Amino acid sequence: MFSKACEYGIRAAVYIAMQSLDGRRVSVNEIAEEIDSPMAFTAKILQQLTKNNIIDSVKGPTGGFEIEREAMDTVKLSKIVKAIDGDKIYVGCGLGLKECNADKPCPLHDKFVDVRSNLRTMLQSTSLYELATGLEVGLTYLKR
Amino acid sequence: MFSKACEYGIRAAVYIAMQSLDGRRVSVNEIAEEIDSPMAFTAKILQQLTKNNIIDSVKGPTGGFEIEREAMDTVKLSKIVKAIDGDKIYVGCGLGLKECNADKPCPLHDKFVDVRSNLRTMLQSTSLYELATGLEVGLTYLKR
DNA sequence: TTTAATTCGGATAAATTTATCCTTTATTAA
DNA sequence: TTAATAAAGGATAAATTTATCCGAATTAAA
Numbered sequence: 001m002f003s004k005a006c007e008y009g010i011r012a013a014v015y016i017a018m019q020s021l022d023g024r025r026v027s028v029n030e031i032a033e034e035i036d037s038p039m040a041f042t043a044k045i046l047q048q049l050t051k052n053n054i055i056d057s058v059k060g061p062t063g064g065f066e067i068e069r070e071a072m073d074t075v076k077l078s079k080i081v082k083a084i085d086g087d088k089i090y091v092g093c094g095l096g097l098k099e100c101n102a103d104k105p106c107p108l109h110d111k112f113v114d115v116r117s118n119l120r121t122m123l124q125s126t127s128l129y130e131l132a133t134g135l136e137v138g139l140t141y142l143k144r
Numbered sequence: 145m146f147s148k149a150c151e152y153g154i155r156a157a158v159y160i161a162m163q164s165l166d167g168r169r170v171s172v173n174e175i176a177e178e179i180d181s182p183m184a185f186t187a188k189i190l191q192q193l194t195k196n197n198i199i200d201s202v203k204g205p206t207g208g209f210e211i212e213r214e215a216m217d218t219v220k221l222s223k224i225v226k227a228i229d230g231d232k233i234y235v236g237c238g239l240g241l242k243e244c245n246a247d248k249p250c251p252l253h254d255k256f257v258d259v260r261s262n263l264r265t266m267l268q269s270t271s272l273y274e275l276a277t278g279l280e281v282g283l284t285y286l287k288r
Numbered sequence: 289t290t291t292a293a294t295t296c297g298g299a300t301a302a303a304t305t306t307a308t309c310c311t312t313t314a315t316t317a318a
Numbered sequence: 319t320t321a322a323t324a325a326a327g328g329a330t331a332a333a334t335t336t337a338t339c340c341g342a343a344t345t346a347a348a
Contacts, residue, residue: 001145001233001238002238002239002240003305003306004240004305004306004307005305005306007238007239007240008240010239010252011239011240011250014251027323027324027325028324028325029324038306038307038308039307039308040307040308040309041306041307041308043325043326044306044307044326044327046325047325047326047327050325050326057324057325057326058314058315058324058325059313059314059315059316059323059324059325059326060313060314060315060316060317060322060323060324060325061315061316061317061322061323061324062315062316062317062323062324063314063315063316063323063324063325064324064325065325077252089145094145094146094151095146095151095154095155095286096146096148096151096152096155097285097286097287097288098288099288100285104285105283105284105285106155106284106285106286107158107275107276107278107279107284107286108154108221108270108275109284111266111270112266114262114266115259115262115263115266118258118259118262119259122255122256122258122259126252126255131251131252132251134251135251139249140249140250140251140253141241141244141248141249141250142239142241142250142251143241144241144242144243147335147336148335148336148337149335149336171293171294171295172294172295173294182336182337182338183337183338184337184338184339185336185337185338187295187296188297188336188337190295191295191296191297194295194296201294201295201296202294202295202344202345203293203294203295203296203343203344203345203346204292204293204294204295204343204344204345204346204347205292205293205294205345205346205347206293206294206345206346206347207293207294207295207344207345207346208294208295209295289348290347290348291346291347291348292345292346292347292348293344293345293346293347294343294344294345294346295342295343295344295345296341296342296343296344297340297341297342297343298339298340298341298342299338299339299340299341300337300338300339300340301336301337301338301339302335302336302337302338303334303335303336303337304333304334304335304336305332305333305334305335306331306332306333306334307330307331307332307333308329308330308331308332309328309329309330309331310327310328310329310330311326311327311328311329312325312326312327312328313324313325313326313327314323314324314325314326315322315323315324315325316321316322316323316324317320317321317322317323318319318320318321318322
């Protein structure tokens with residue numbers, strides 16, 4: 001469904017958000033450890049998220065990654081997915097046709113529209129804050 | 145969503161089914177041309193579908209691929225997807241966690257269950273026959 | 289019986305994704 | 319001012335997916 005990069009990206013963002021709720025700034029090292037992801041690769045993905053203004057980064061000692069409380073509400077999963085995987089999950093034909101649309105649909109078109117709008121709605125309505133609080137109160141988990 | 149291989153596989157299967165409805169057996173060459181896919185790669189995928197008893201193959205002159213009328217009803221998309229991409233689209237965590245389940249869910253677990261069961265239902269209830277007839281009467285398209 | 293058409297199967301190449309390593313830059317604190 | 323810490327960025331490697339090529343096996347028709 002999502003690429004590995006995107007999976008790590010979402011997990012990292014949720015972890016950062018949870019820690020930011022406690023006022024803690026976290027390093028790549030800690031993040032990779034806590035979400036059980038390859039550290040150097042995770043660093044790359046965090047760079048992408050930073051460039052896309054999804055998370056904030058601070059260099060130097062005591063530096064690390066954080067997310068503003070307000071951004072946790074604004075940033076929906078859709079924004080993270082788009083920053084990493086692009087919009088191929090929303091746009092484009094389920095069977096890979098370039099010119100598939102309601103006028104000239106592929107055999108799966110109508111059924112796919114349903115499934116995907118379902119997914120899109122989910123991603124567009126789920127905020128980082130929502131995911132982070134579930135984590136914080138111990139309802140959900142990020143490792144393994 | 146699906147791998148390229150799976151996209152080609154579904155398109156090929158639908159095309160073969162449509163031609164089989166007309167009593168025509170088709171070659172890899174024709175298939176690749178008609179569904180606009182790389183021929184040698186498509187041949188590999190057709191081998192997989194044959195091994196999984198999704199389509200039938202006949203060697204030699206006048207040989208090619210075909211699907212029995214009955215199989216068109218029996219074979220749902222889920223079977224094709226499983227033969228090519230495995231069941232990772234059904235099973236497993238949206239965020240890539242190994243031990244994610246209702247007891248120890250990832251932050252996205254519940255929302256993902258919905259989206260995916262939607263997808264699973266669609267794949268399990270859509271038959272090759274259904275897709276092939278849409279093609280045959282000119283309601284849907286496979287190329288481009 | 290030979291020829292030609294077709295799938296099958298193995299080897300390999302190209303492209304993309306995943307992952308690592310190392311140097312540079314920024315910044316804090318001693 | 320220096321040393322240490324952390325992210326940024328570039329180069330490269332490993333793994334996987336996508337794709338091609340070619341000889342072998344099968345079979346129908348000439």
